[in-house]
Amino acid sequence: MQFNLVTKDAASKARAGAITTDHGTIETPIFMPVGTVATVKGVHQRELEQDINPDIILGNTYHLYLRPQTEILEKAGGLHKFMNWDRNILTDSGGYQVYSLSANRKIKEEGVKFKSHIDGSFHMFTPERVMEIQRSIGADIIMAFDECTPYPCDYNYAKRSMHMTHRWLDRCIDHLAKTPVKYGYDQAFFPIVQGSTYKDLRKQSAEYIANSGAVGNAIGGLSVGEPAEEMYAMTEIVTDILPEDKPRYLMGVGTPINILENIALGVDMFDCVMPTRNGRNGTLFTQHGTINIKNKKWEDDFSPLDPDGTTWVDTAYSKAYVRHLFSVNEILGRQIGTIHNLGFYMWLVREARKHIIAGDFYTWKEKMVKQMDKRL
Template sequence: MDFELQHTDTNSCARAGKITTDHGTIDTPIFMPVGTLGSVKAVHIHELKEDIKAQIILGNTYHLYLRPGLEILKQAGGLHKFNGWDRPILTDSGGFQVFSLSGIRKLKEEGVHFRSHIDGSKHLFTPENVVDTERIIGADIMMALDECTPGDADYSYAKKSLALTQRWLERGWKHYLETEGLYGYKQAYFPIVQGCVYPDLRIEAAKHVAALGADGNAIGGLAVGEPTEKMYEMIEIVNDILPKDKPRYLMGVGTPANILEGIERGVDMFDCVMPTRNGRNGMLFTSNGIMNMRNKKWADDFSPIDENGTSYVDKVYSKAYLRHLFISDEILAMQIASIHNLAFYVWLSQEARRHILTGTFKSWKDEMLQRVTTRL
């Protein structure tokens, strides 16, 4: 994997770059739709490509490991062949999902023992076998196994957690260097900076990660219960240390406002389930603000969903029609909302990129921030 830093904004830390993988290029900053089980919920691949204009999607190691399972994925030739997506894929390590199963998992030095949420069967994730699992899935970008510390963790717990994450990282990194991909293309491996909301721990973690010289680096353990201001503070601290010539991935964040603030602080890659999850529940993110499509006010509004939208659903369907679908519990409502929200998130990141390249990012971002946080 290669990364070219093309331009840095003169009034902020916002960056425009290009990631090149064996499955294609990615223009940064970029938002990556989440395809937990190899499928972005309610969205076809041709819509992801042609309408949403997604350049990369995510898969979830924990869920894919359990279903369809590694044997099926290996027989298929990896996730690209299995789901038909021929552009880049990133997989998380499964750590966040495992650690959210607090009642049915145990952390140990060797790794994390857990029970499947599907049938209760016992499993073990180690730094090494997670690399092997991501090799079988065939992601272009693989994430290291870490512990995602809760945002309200006390200092003592966060320090112990970070130490374990760092020991796991050393093992995972070694195993990554000693192994190769299975399908004839290269796979990158991103370490993850943890440390909760404690500046000294984040600094220690960022220095440890930066020293490895990986193809890219991730920032984890944010948007997990800590105040928003703390999240932004941690991003700034970490990005002061992480290499400028490598992409930076902020994991699981977040709202359009979070993305704009993250870009301003030097983040290149984002993912979040919010566009699809909130969309399925009737919340639309638009260039003018946030809409609850179940509200009565949209019942006789026959204007486009988003007159500035880039998706075909914005042009074809009206607010009144989409509200009708939601009120009637029609499945099409969830599909339209998911397509719109994902297209908006991708557009927002690419519009930020355009303004970074033209030198107008800061003024555009300040104006856009007001718009995307407005409740319509």
């Protein structure tokens, strides 16, 4: 993997760059649609490629390990071939699922024993096993196994967890060196900064991760319930330390405003279930604010869903029609909402890139944050 820093914004830490892997170029800043179980929920690959058009999507090690299982993925020739996707894929290692399964897992130095949310069977994730699973999945960018701490989190727990995440990182690196790729193309490895919302821990973790020498770095443990101001403060501490010549990935973030503010802090890569989950529930993001399409006010509004939108659904359907689909629980409504939101998120990061290159990102960002912070 190669990263080329194209330009930086003069009034903020925003950057425009390009990541090149064996599956193509990723122009940054970038948003990665979440395809947890080998699909971006409710979206055909043709719509994903032609209408939403991301350079990279995300899959999840925990979910793919359970279903369809690595044996099936290996027989298919890896996740790309299994889901018929020839662009980039990043896999999250499962650390967030360890966090979300707090009632059904036990964390030890060796790794994490957890109970499947599907059938209650017990499984063990160690740093070594997670590296092997991600080799079998075959994503272009793979993540270190870490522990994502909750919010709020006791300082001593956050400190112990951070040090264990660092030890797990060393084990991931050692084992990955012994585990060959399976499908004939390289896999880039990203470690993850932890430390909850404690400045000294974030600084210490960022320094440890920066010294690991990886080709890219991630920031984890945010967007777990902390105030946005805390997220931005922790991100700024970390991006001041992580190498400038390597991509920075803020995991699980976030709202359109969160994304713009973190781009301004020097983050290059994002993922979040928000555009797909909210789209399925009738919440639509636009550059002028957020629409709850289920509201009665749209019942007889026959204007386009989003006249400024970039996907075909934005002008093909009216607000009244899409509201009707949600009111009768028609699956098409959820599909339209998903495609619209993903298209908007892709427009947002690509527009941010244009303004970074043009040199007026900060002014544009401030205007967009005010526009989007409205309920329509």
